[in-house]
Amino acid sequence: MEQNTFLKPRTISAIKDFICVLPALVFLGIFTYYPICKLIQISFTDWNLLNDTWNYVGLKNWIWLFNGSGTKHLLNSLKVTVLYSIGELTITLLGGLAFALIFGRLNKTFSIMRAIVFMPKYVAMSSAAVVFLWILNTDTGILNYLLNCVGLPSVDWLGNRNTALLSVLMLTGWRAIGYGMMIYLSAMIGISKDYYEAASLDGATAVQSFFKITLPMLSPTTLFLFVTTFISSMKVFQSVDILTSGGPYRATEVFVYTIYKYAMEDFRMDRASVVAIAFFVLLLVVTASTFKISNSSVHYDS
Amino acid sequence: MKKALAIMLTAAMGCGMLSGCSGGGSTGGGAVQQTTQAAQAAGDSGSSSGETSAAPAVDASMYEVTEPITIQWWHSIEDQNAQTVEDVVSAFNSSQDLITVEAVYVGSYGQVNEALVAAHAAGTGLPAVTVANTPYVAEYGAGGLTEDLTPYIQATGFDIDDFGKGLIDASSYEGKQVALPFLISTQVIYYNKDIADELGVTVPEKWDDMESFLEKVSVVNNGTVERYGTVVPGWDQWYFETFYLNKGVNIINDDRISTDLDSDAAVELVYQFKDWCDKGYMYWANGTDASSIMRQNFIDKKTFSVMHTSSLYNNYVDKCDFEVGMAWLPGGETKDQEIGGCVLLIPSKNDQATKNAAWQFLSYLCSKEVNMTWAKETGYIPTRNSVLQTEEGVKFLEEKPAFQCIFDNLDLINPRIQHPGWNQLATIWKNYMAEIMIEDVDIPSKIEDMVEEINEVLEDS
Numbered sequence: 045m046e047q048n049t050f051l052k053p054r055t056i057s058a059i060k061d062f063i064c065v066l067p068a069l070v071f072l073g074i075f076t077y078y079p080i081c082k083l084i085q086i087s088f089t090d091w092n093l094l095n096d097t098w099n100y101v102g103l104k105n106w107i108w109l110f111n112g113s114g115t116k117h118l119l120n121s122l123k124v125t126v127l128y129s130i131g132e133l134t135i136t137l138l139g140g141l142a143f144a145l146i147f148g149r150l151n152k153t154f155s156i157m158r159a160i161v162f163m164p165k166y167v168a169m170s171s172a173a174v175v176f177l178w179i180l181n182t183d184t185g186i187l188n189y190l191l192n193c194v195g196l197p198s199v200d201w202l203g204n205r206n207t208a209l210l211s212v213l214m215l216t217g218w219r220a221i222g223y224g225m226m227i228y229l230s231a232m233i234g235i236s237k238d239y240y241e242a243a244s245l246d247g248a249t250a251v252q253s254f255f256k257i258t259l260p261m262l263s264p265t266t267l268f269l270f271v272t273t274f275i276s277s278m279k280v281f282q283s284v285d286i287l288t289s290g291g292p293y294r295a296t297e298v299f300v301y302t303i304y305k306y307a308m309e310d311f312r313m314d315r316a317s318v319v320a321i322a323f324f325v326l327l328l329v330v331t332a333s334t335f336k337i338s339n340s341s342v343h344y345d346s
Numbered sequence: 347m348k349k350a351l352a353i354m355l356t357a358a359m360g361c362g363m364l365s366g367c368s369g370g371g372s373t374g375g376g377a378v379q380q381t382t383q384a385a386q387a388a389g390d391s392g393s394s395s396g397e398t399s400a401a402p403a404v405d406a407s408m409y410e411v412t413e414p415i416t417i418q419w420w421h422s423i424e425d426q427n428a429q430t431v432e433d434v435v436s437a438f439n440s441s442q443d444l445i446t447v448e449a450v451y452v453g454s455y456g457q458v459n460e461a462l463v464a465a466h467a468a469g470t471g472l473p474a475v476t477v478a479n480t481p482y483v484a485e486y487g488a489g490g491l492t493e494d495l496t497p498y499i500q501a502t503g504f505d506i507d508d509f510g511k512g513l514i515d516a517s518s519y520e521g522k523q524v525a526l527p528f529l530i531s532t533q534v535i536y537y538n539k540d541i542a543d544e545l546g547v548t549v550p551e552k553w554d555d556m557e558s559f560l561e562k563v564s565v566v567n568n569g570t571v572e573r574y575g576t577v578v579p580g581w582d583q584w585y586f587e588t589f590y591l592n593k594g595v596n597i598i599n600d601d602r603i604s605t606d607l608d609s610d611a612a613v614e615l616v617y618q619f620k621d622w623c624d625k626g627y628m629y630w631a632n633g634t635d636a637s638s639i640m641r642q643n644f645i646d647k648k649t650f651s652v653m654h655t656s657s658l659y660n661n662y663v664d665k666c667d668f669e670v671g672m673a674w675l676p677g678g679e680t681k682d683q684e685i686g687g688c689v690l691l692i693p694s695k696n697d698q699a700t701k702n703a704a705w706q707f708l709s710y711l712c713s714k715e716v717n718m719t720w721a722k723e724t725g726y727i728p729t730r731n732s733v734l735q736t737e738e739g740v741k742f743l744e745e746k747p748a749f750q751c752i753f754d755n756l757d758l759i760n761p762r763i764q765h766p767g768w769n770q771l772a773t774i775w776k777n778y779m780a781e782i783m784i785e786d787v788d789i790p791s792k793i794e795d796m797v798e799e800i801n802e803v804l805e806d807s
Contacts, residue, residue, distance in 0.1 A: 092766075093464075093467050094489025095489050096490070112802065113799050181639070182639060183639055202633050202634060203784070205785065287634065288634060292780060293781040293785075308460045308463065310770045311463060
């Protein structure tokens, strides 16, 4: 049998492997790395979305972002986004866990209740946001009507800087809490009954069982929910766009909305690019840190 | 082998990245753009709009529609006028055999702007004709988004001189007719005429008389506001910028890189507004649903008057169970106002056949007959001199006597301020104004921050 003198069998195998992953690489290259590369390039230009041409301006946009009027808005967006993320994480993790404990019984009544709690997840964000616009309307909204019924004054939910972000969180929380509940429920079902039986024999109370067995055994699920919710909450846009458009006076201007505003309202693709890169780096660092920290505090059944 | 694979992978990724970084200096979005031979033939002669209705100086055959074509018209005309849109488009489609127009409601002016700019940058998905809010004309003109309509006007002998000079200026950029006036409005005060008659008050003509007027028409009991005197639509600076202009404030100075919004006159206005807001004489409408809340407050008689666009006249009249009055805004040293509403334009990256069809439809929409249809069925102003200064104008006023205040002051309606950074300036301005009016903040430091930001934007635009 004639041997291939140029390439060893392992090399041929590796080339075959490479050809197999090539479509995925091309896809990644076009839709992930090319845009990132383009973003970096645009950040050094003065590209206005309306123009077909641009000029390279060196570090001008970066100086604007870190040592100009952009700094103030960057810090504002950072603050708003972090506050929003903390809010959504709290609702999804604590709310989800609480609902999972409340609706955890596996009978038909509770199954219907779980379905009701989870159902908002199926409602399109845009539709839900429009409904919340009505609910939160200062003069005709049902929320203020209920407040008035119990003798409390009306609140300008979307027009006041202290309540605008809370209003956005009401909407996202309403949609997210059911999701958190379902993830926790499925994880709870997976916890072996043996642990609880052993604890019961040792005289452990329900509270002790929860803190010593349920919570530690749910830590991988909590990590999963934390990371996915954190990343999605950092990228929140739609609810902010419909409910507040970043207002009042930038009080709900989260990162993605800031990028969108620079690019699509001001046409400043150059400024949008530097903010987007800063956001990208921030997300990368925080996500990597989360994984690093979590390695030491997550308990796996095995 | 691992090394070889790594080299290949790096090379593959590197190619992708290199291609990403190449081609500097162009967005690559101009593939669709065709060099408009016709425009070149017309030679961008820089002819003023006043000369455009002269005998055609270009080859009219270059602008003819010779093949059947379907085109899109993007608009922002809301549901209440959907029937008028349908009637107008159907009438055009049935008036000839070659062009079929599809009217597409895109959303608000802001949403049309976003969709249009994105399509322009991509070089695809552009409408043949689109509406554009009047302040965008300068930015679109500077960015080359709009087709210069001058050769089309010359080739077809379109009677552009029948528009007022202010309207022509508002739809041109640096001498080029980049758009035509379509649905034109201005700022007015709508007021409850029944209450005005009862109290024996009229909307003042002078800013200095506003305080006593607001005191009379507002109802504030022990700090609780039962009826506001008026409402300022803080969501759009167009509604309050006219007060600054009439006080002699240069929103953009002659140097084009700085603002006068921290001048004594401008600061005095801020304090005046704030004082009236604090007293409950007015409120500063802000937020995503501020417009609908403001309208509802007026309908519910929770406010005596509102500052709004004249285009909503029919809407207010239909919904109020009292007589609606309409008045010119109180003036300062002058009592000028600014054009609102929208113009029509043809995106420059369309192919010539689409542009030719678009021009036919655009010139039809801007015709006197269609304009009068809009004027009668909405609150938009008749734009043609041949209507305003003739029997037709008299007849129009008989049908809508409230428009007398606009007809009396037509010469005072000016084009918008044109600057490539205007949109950014407006956003900064209205954000700071809303914060000052609604929150308890240190006003001088906020004004200082605002002016610093605006100057930075103007310098960098």
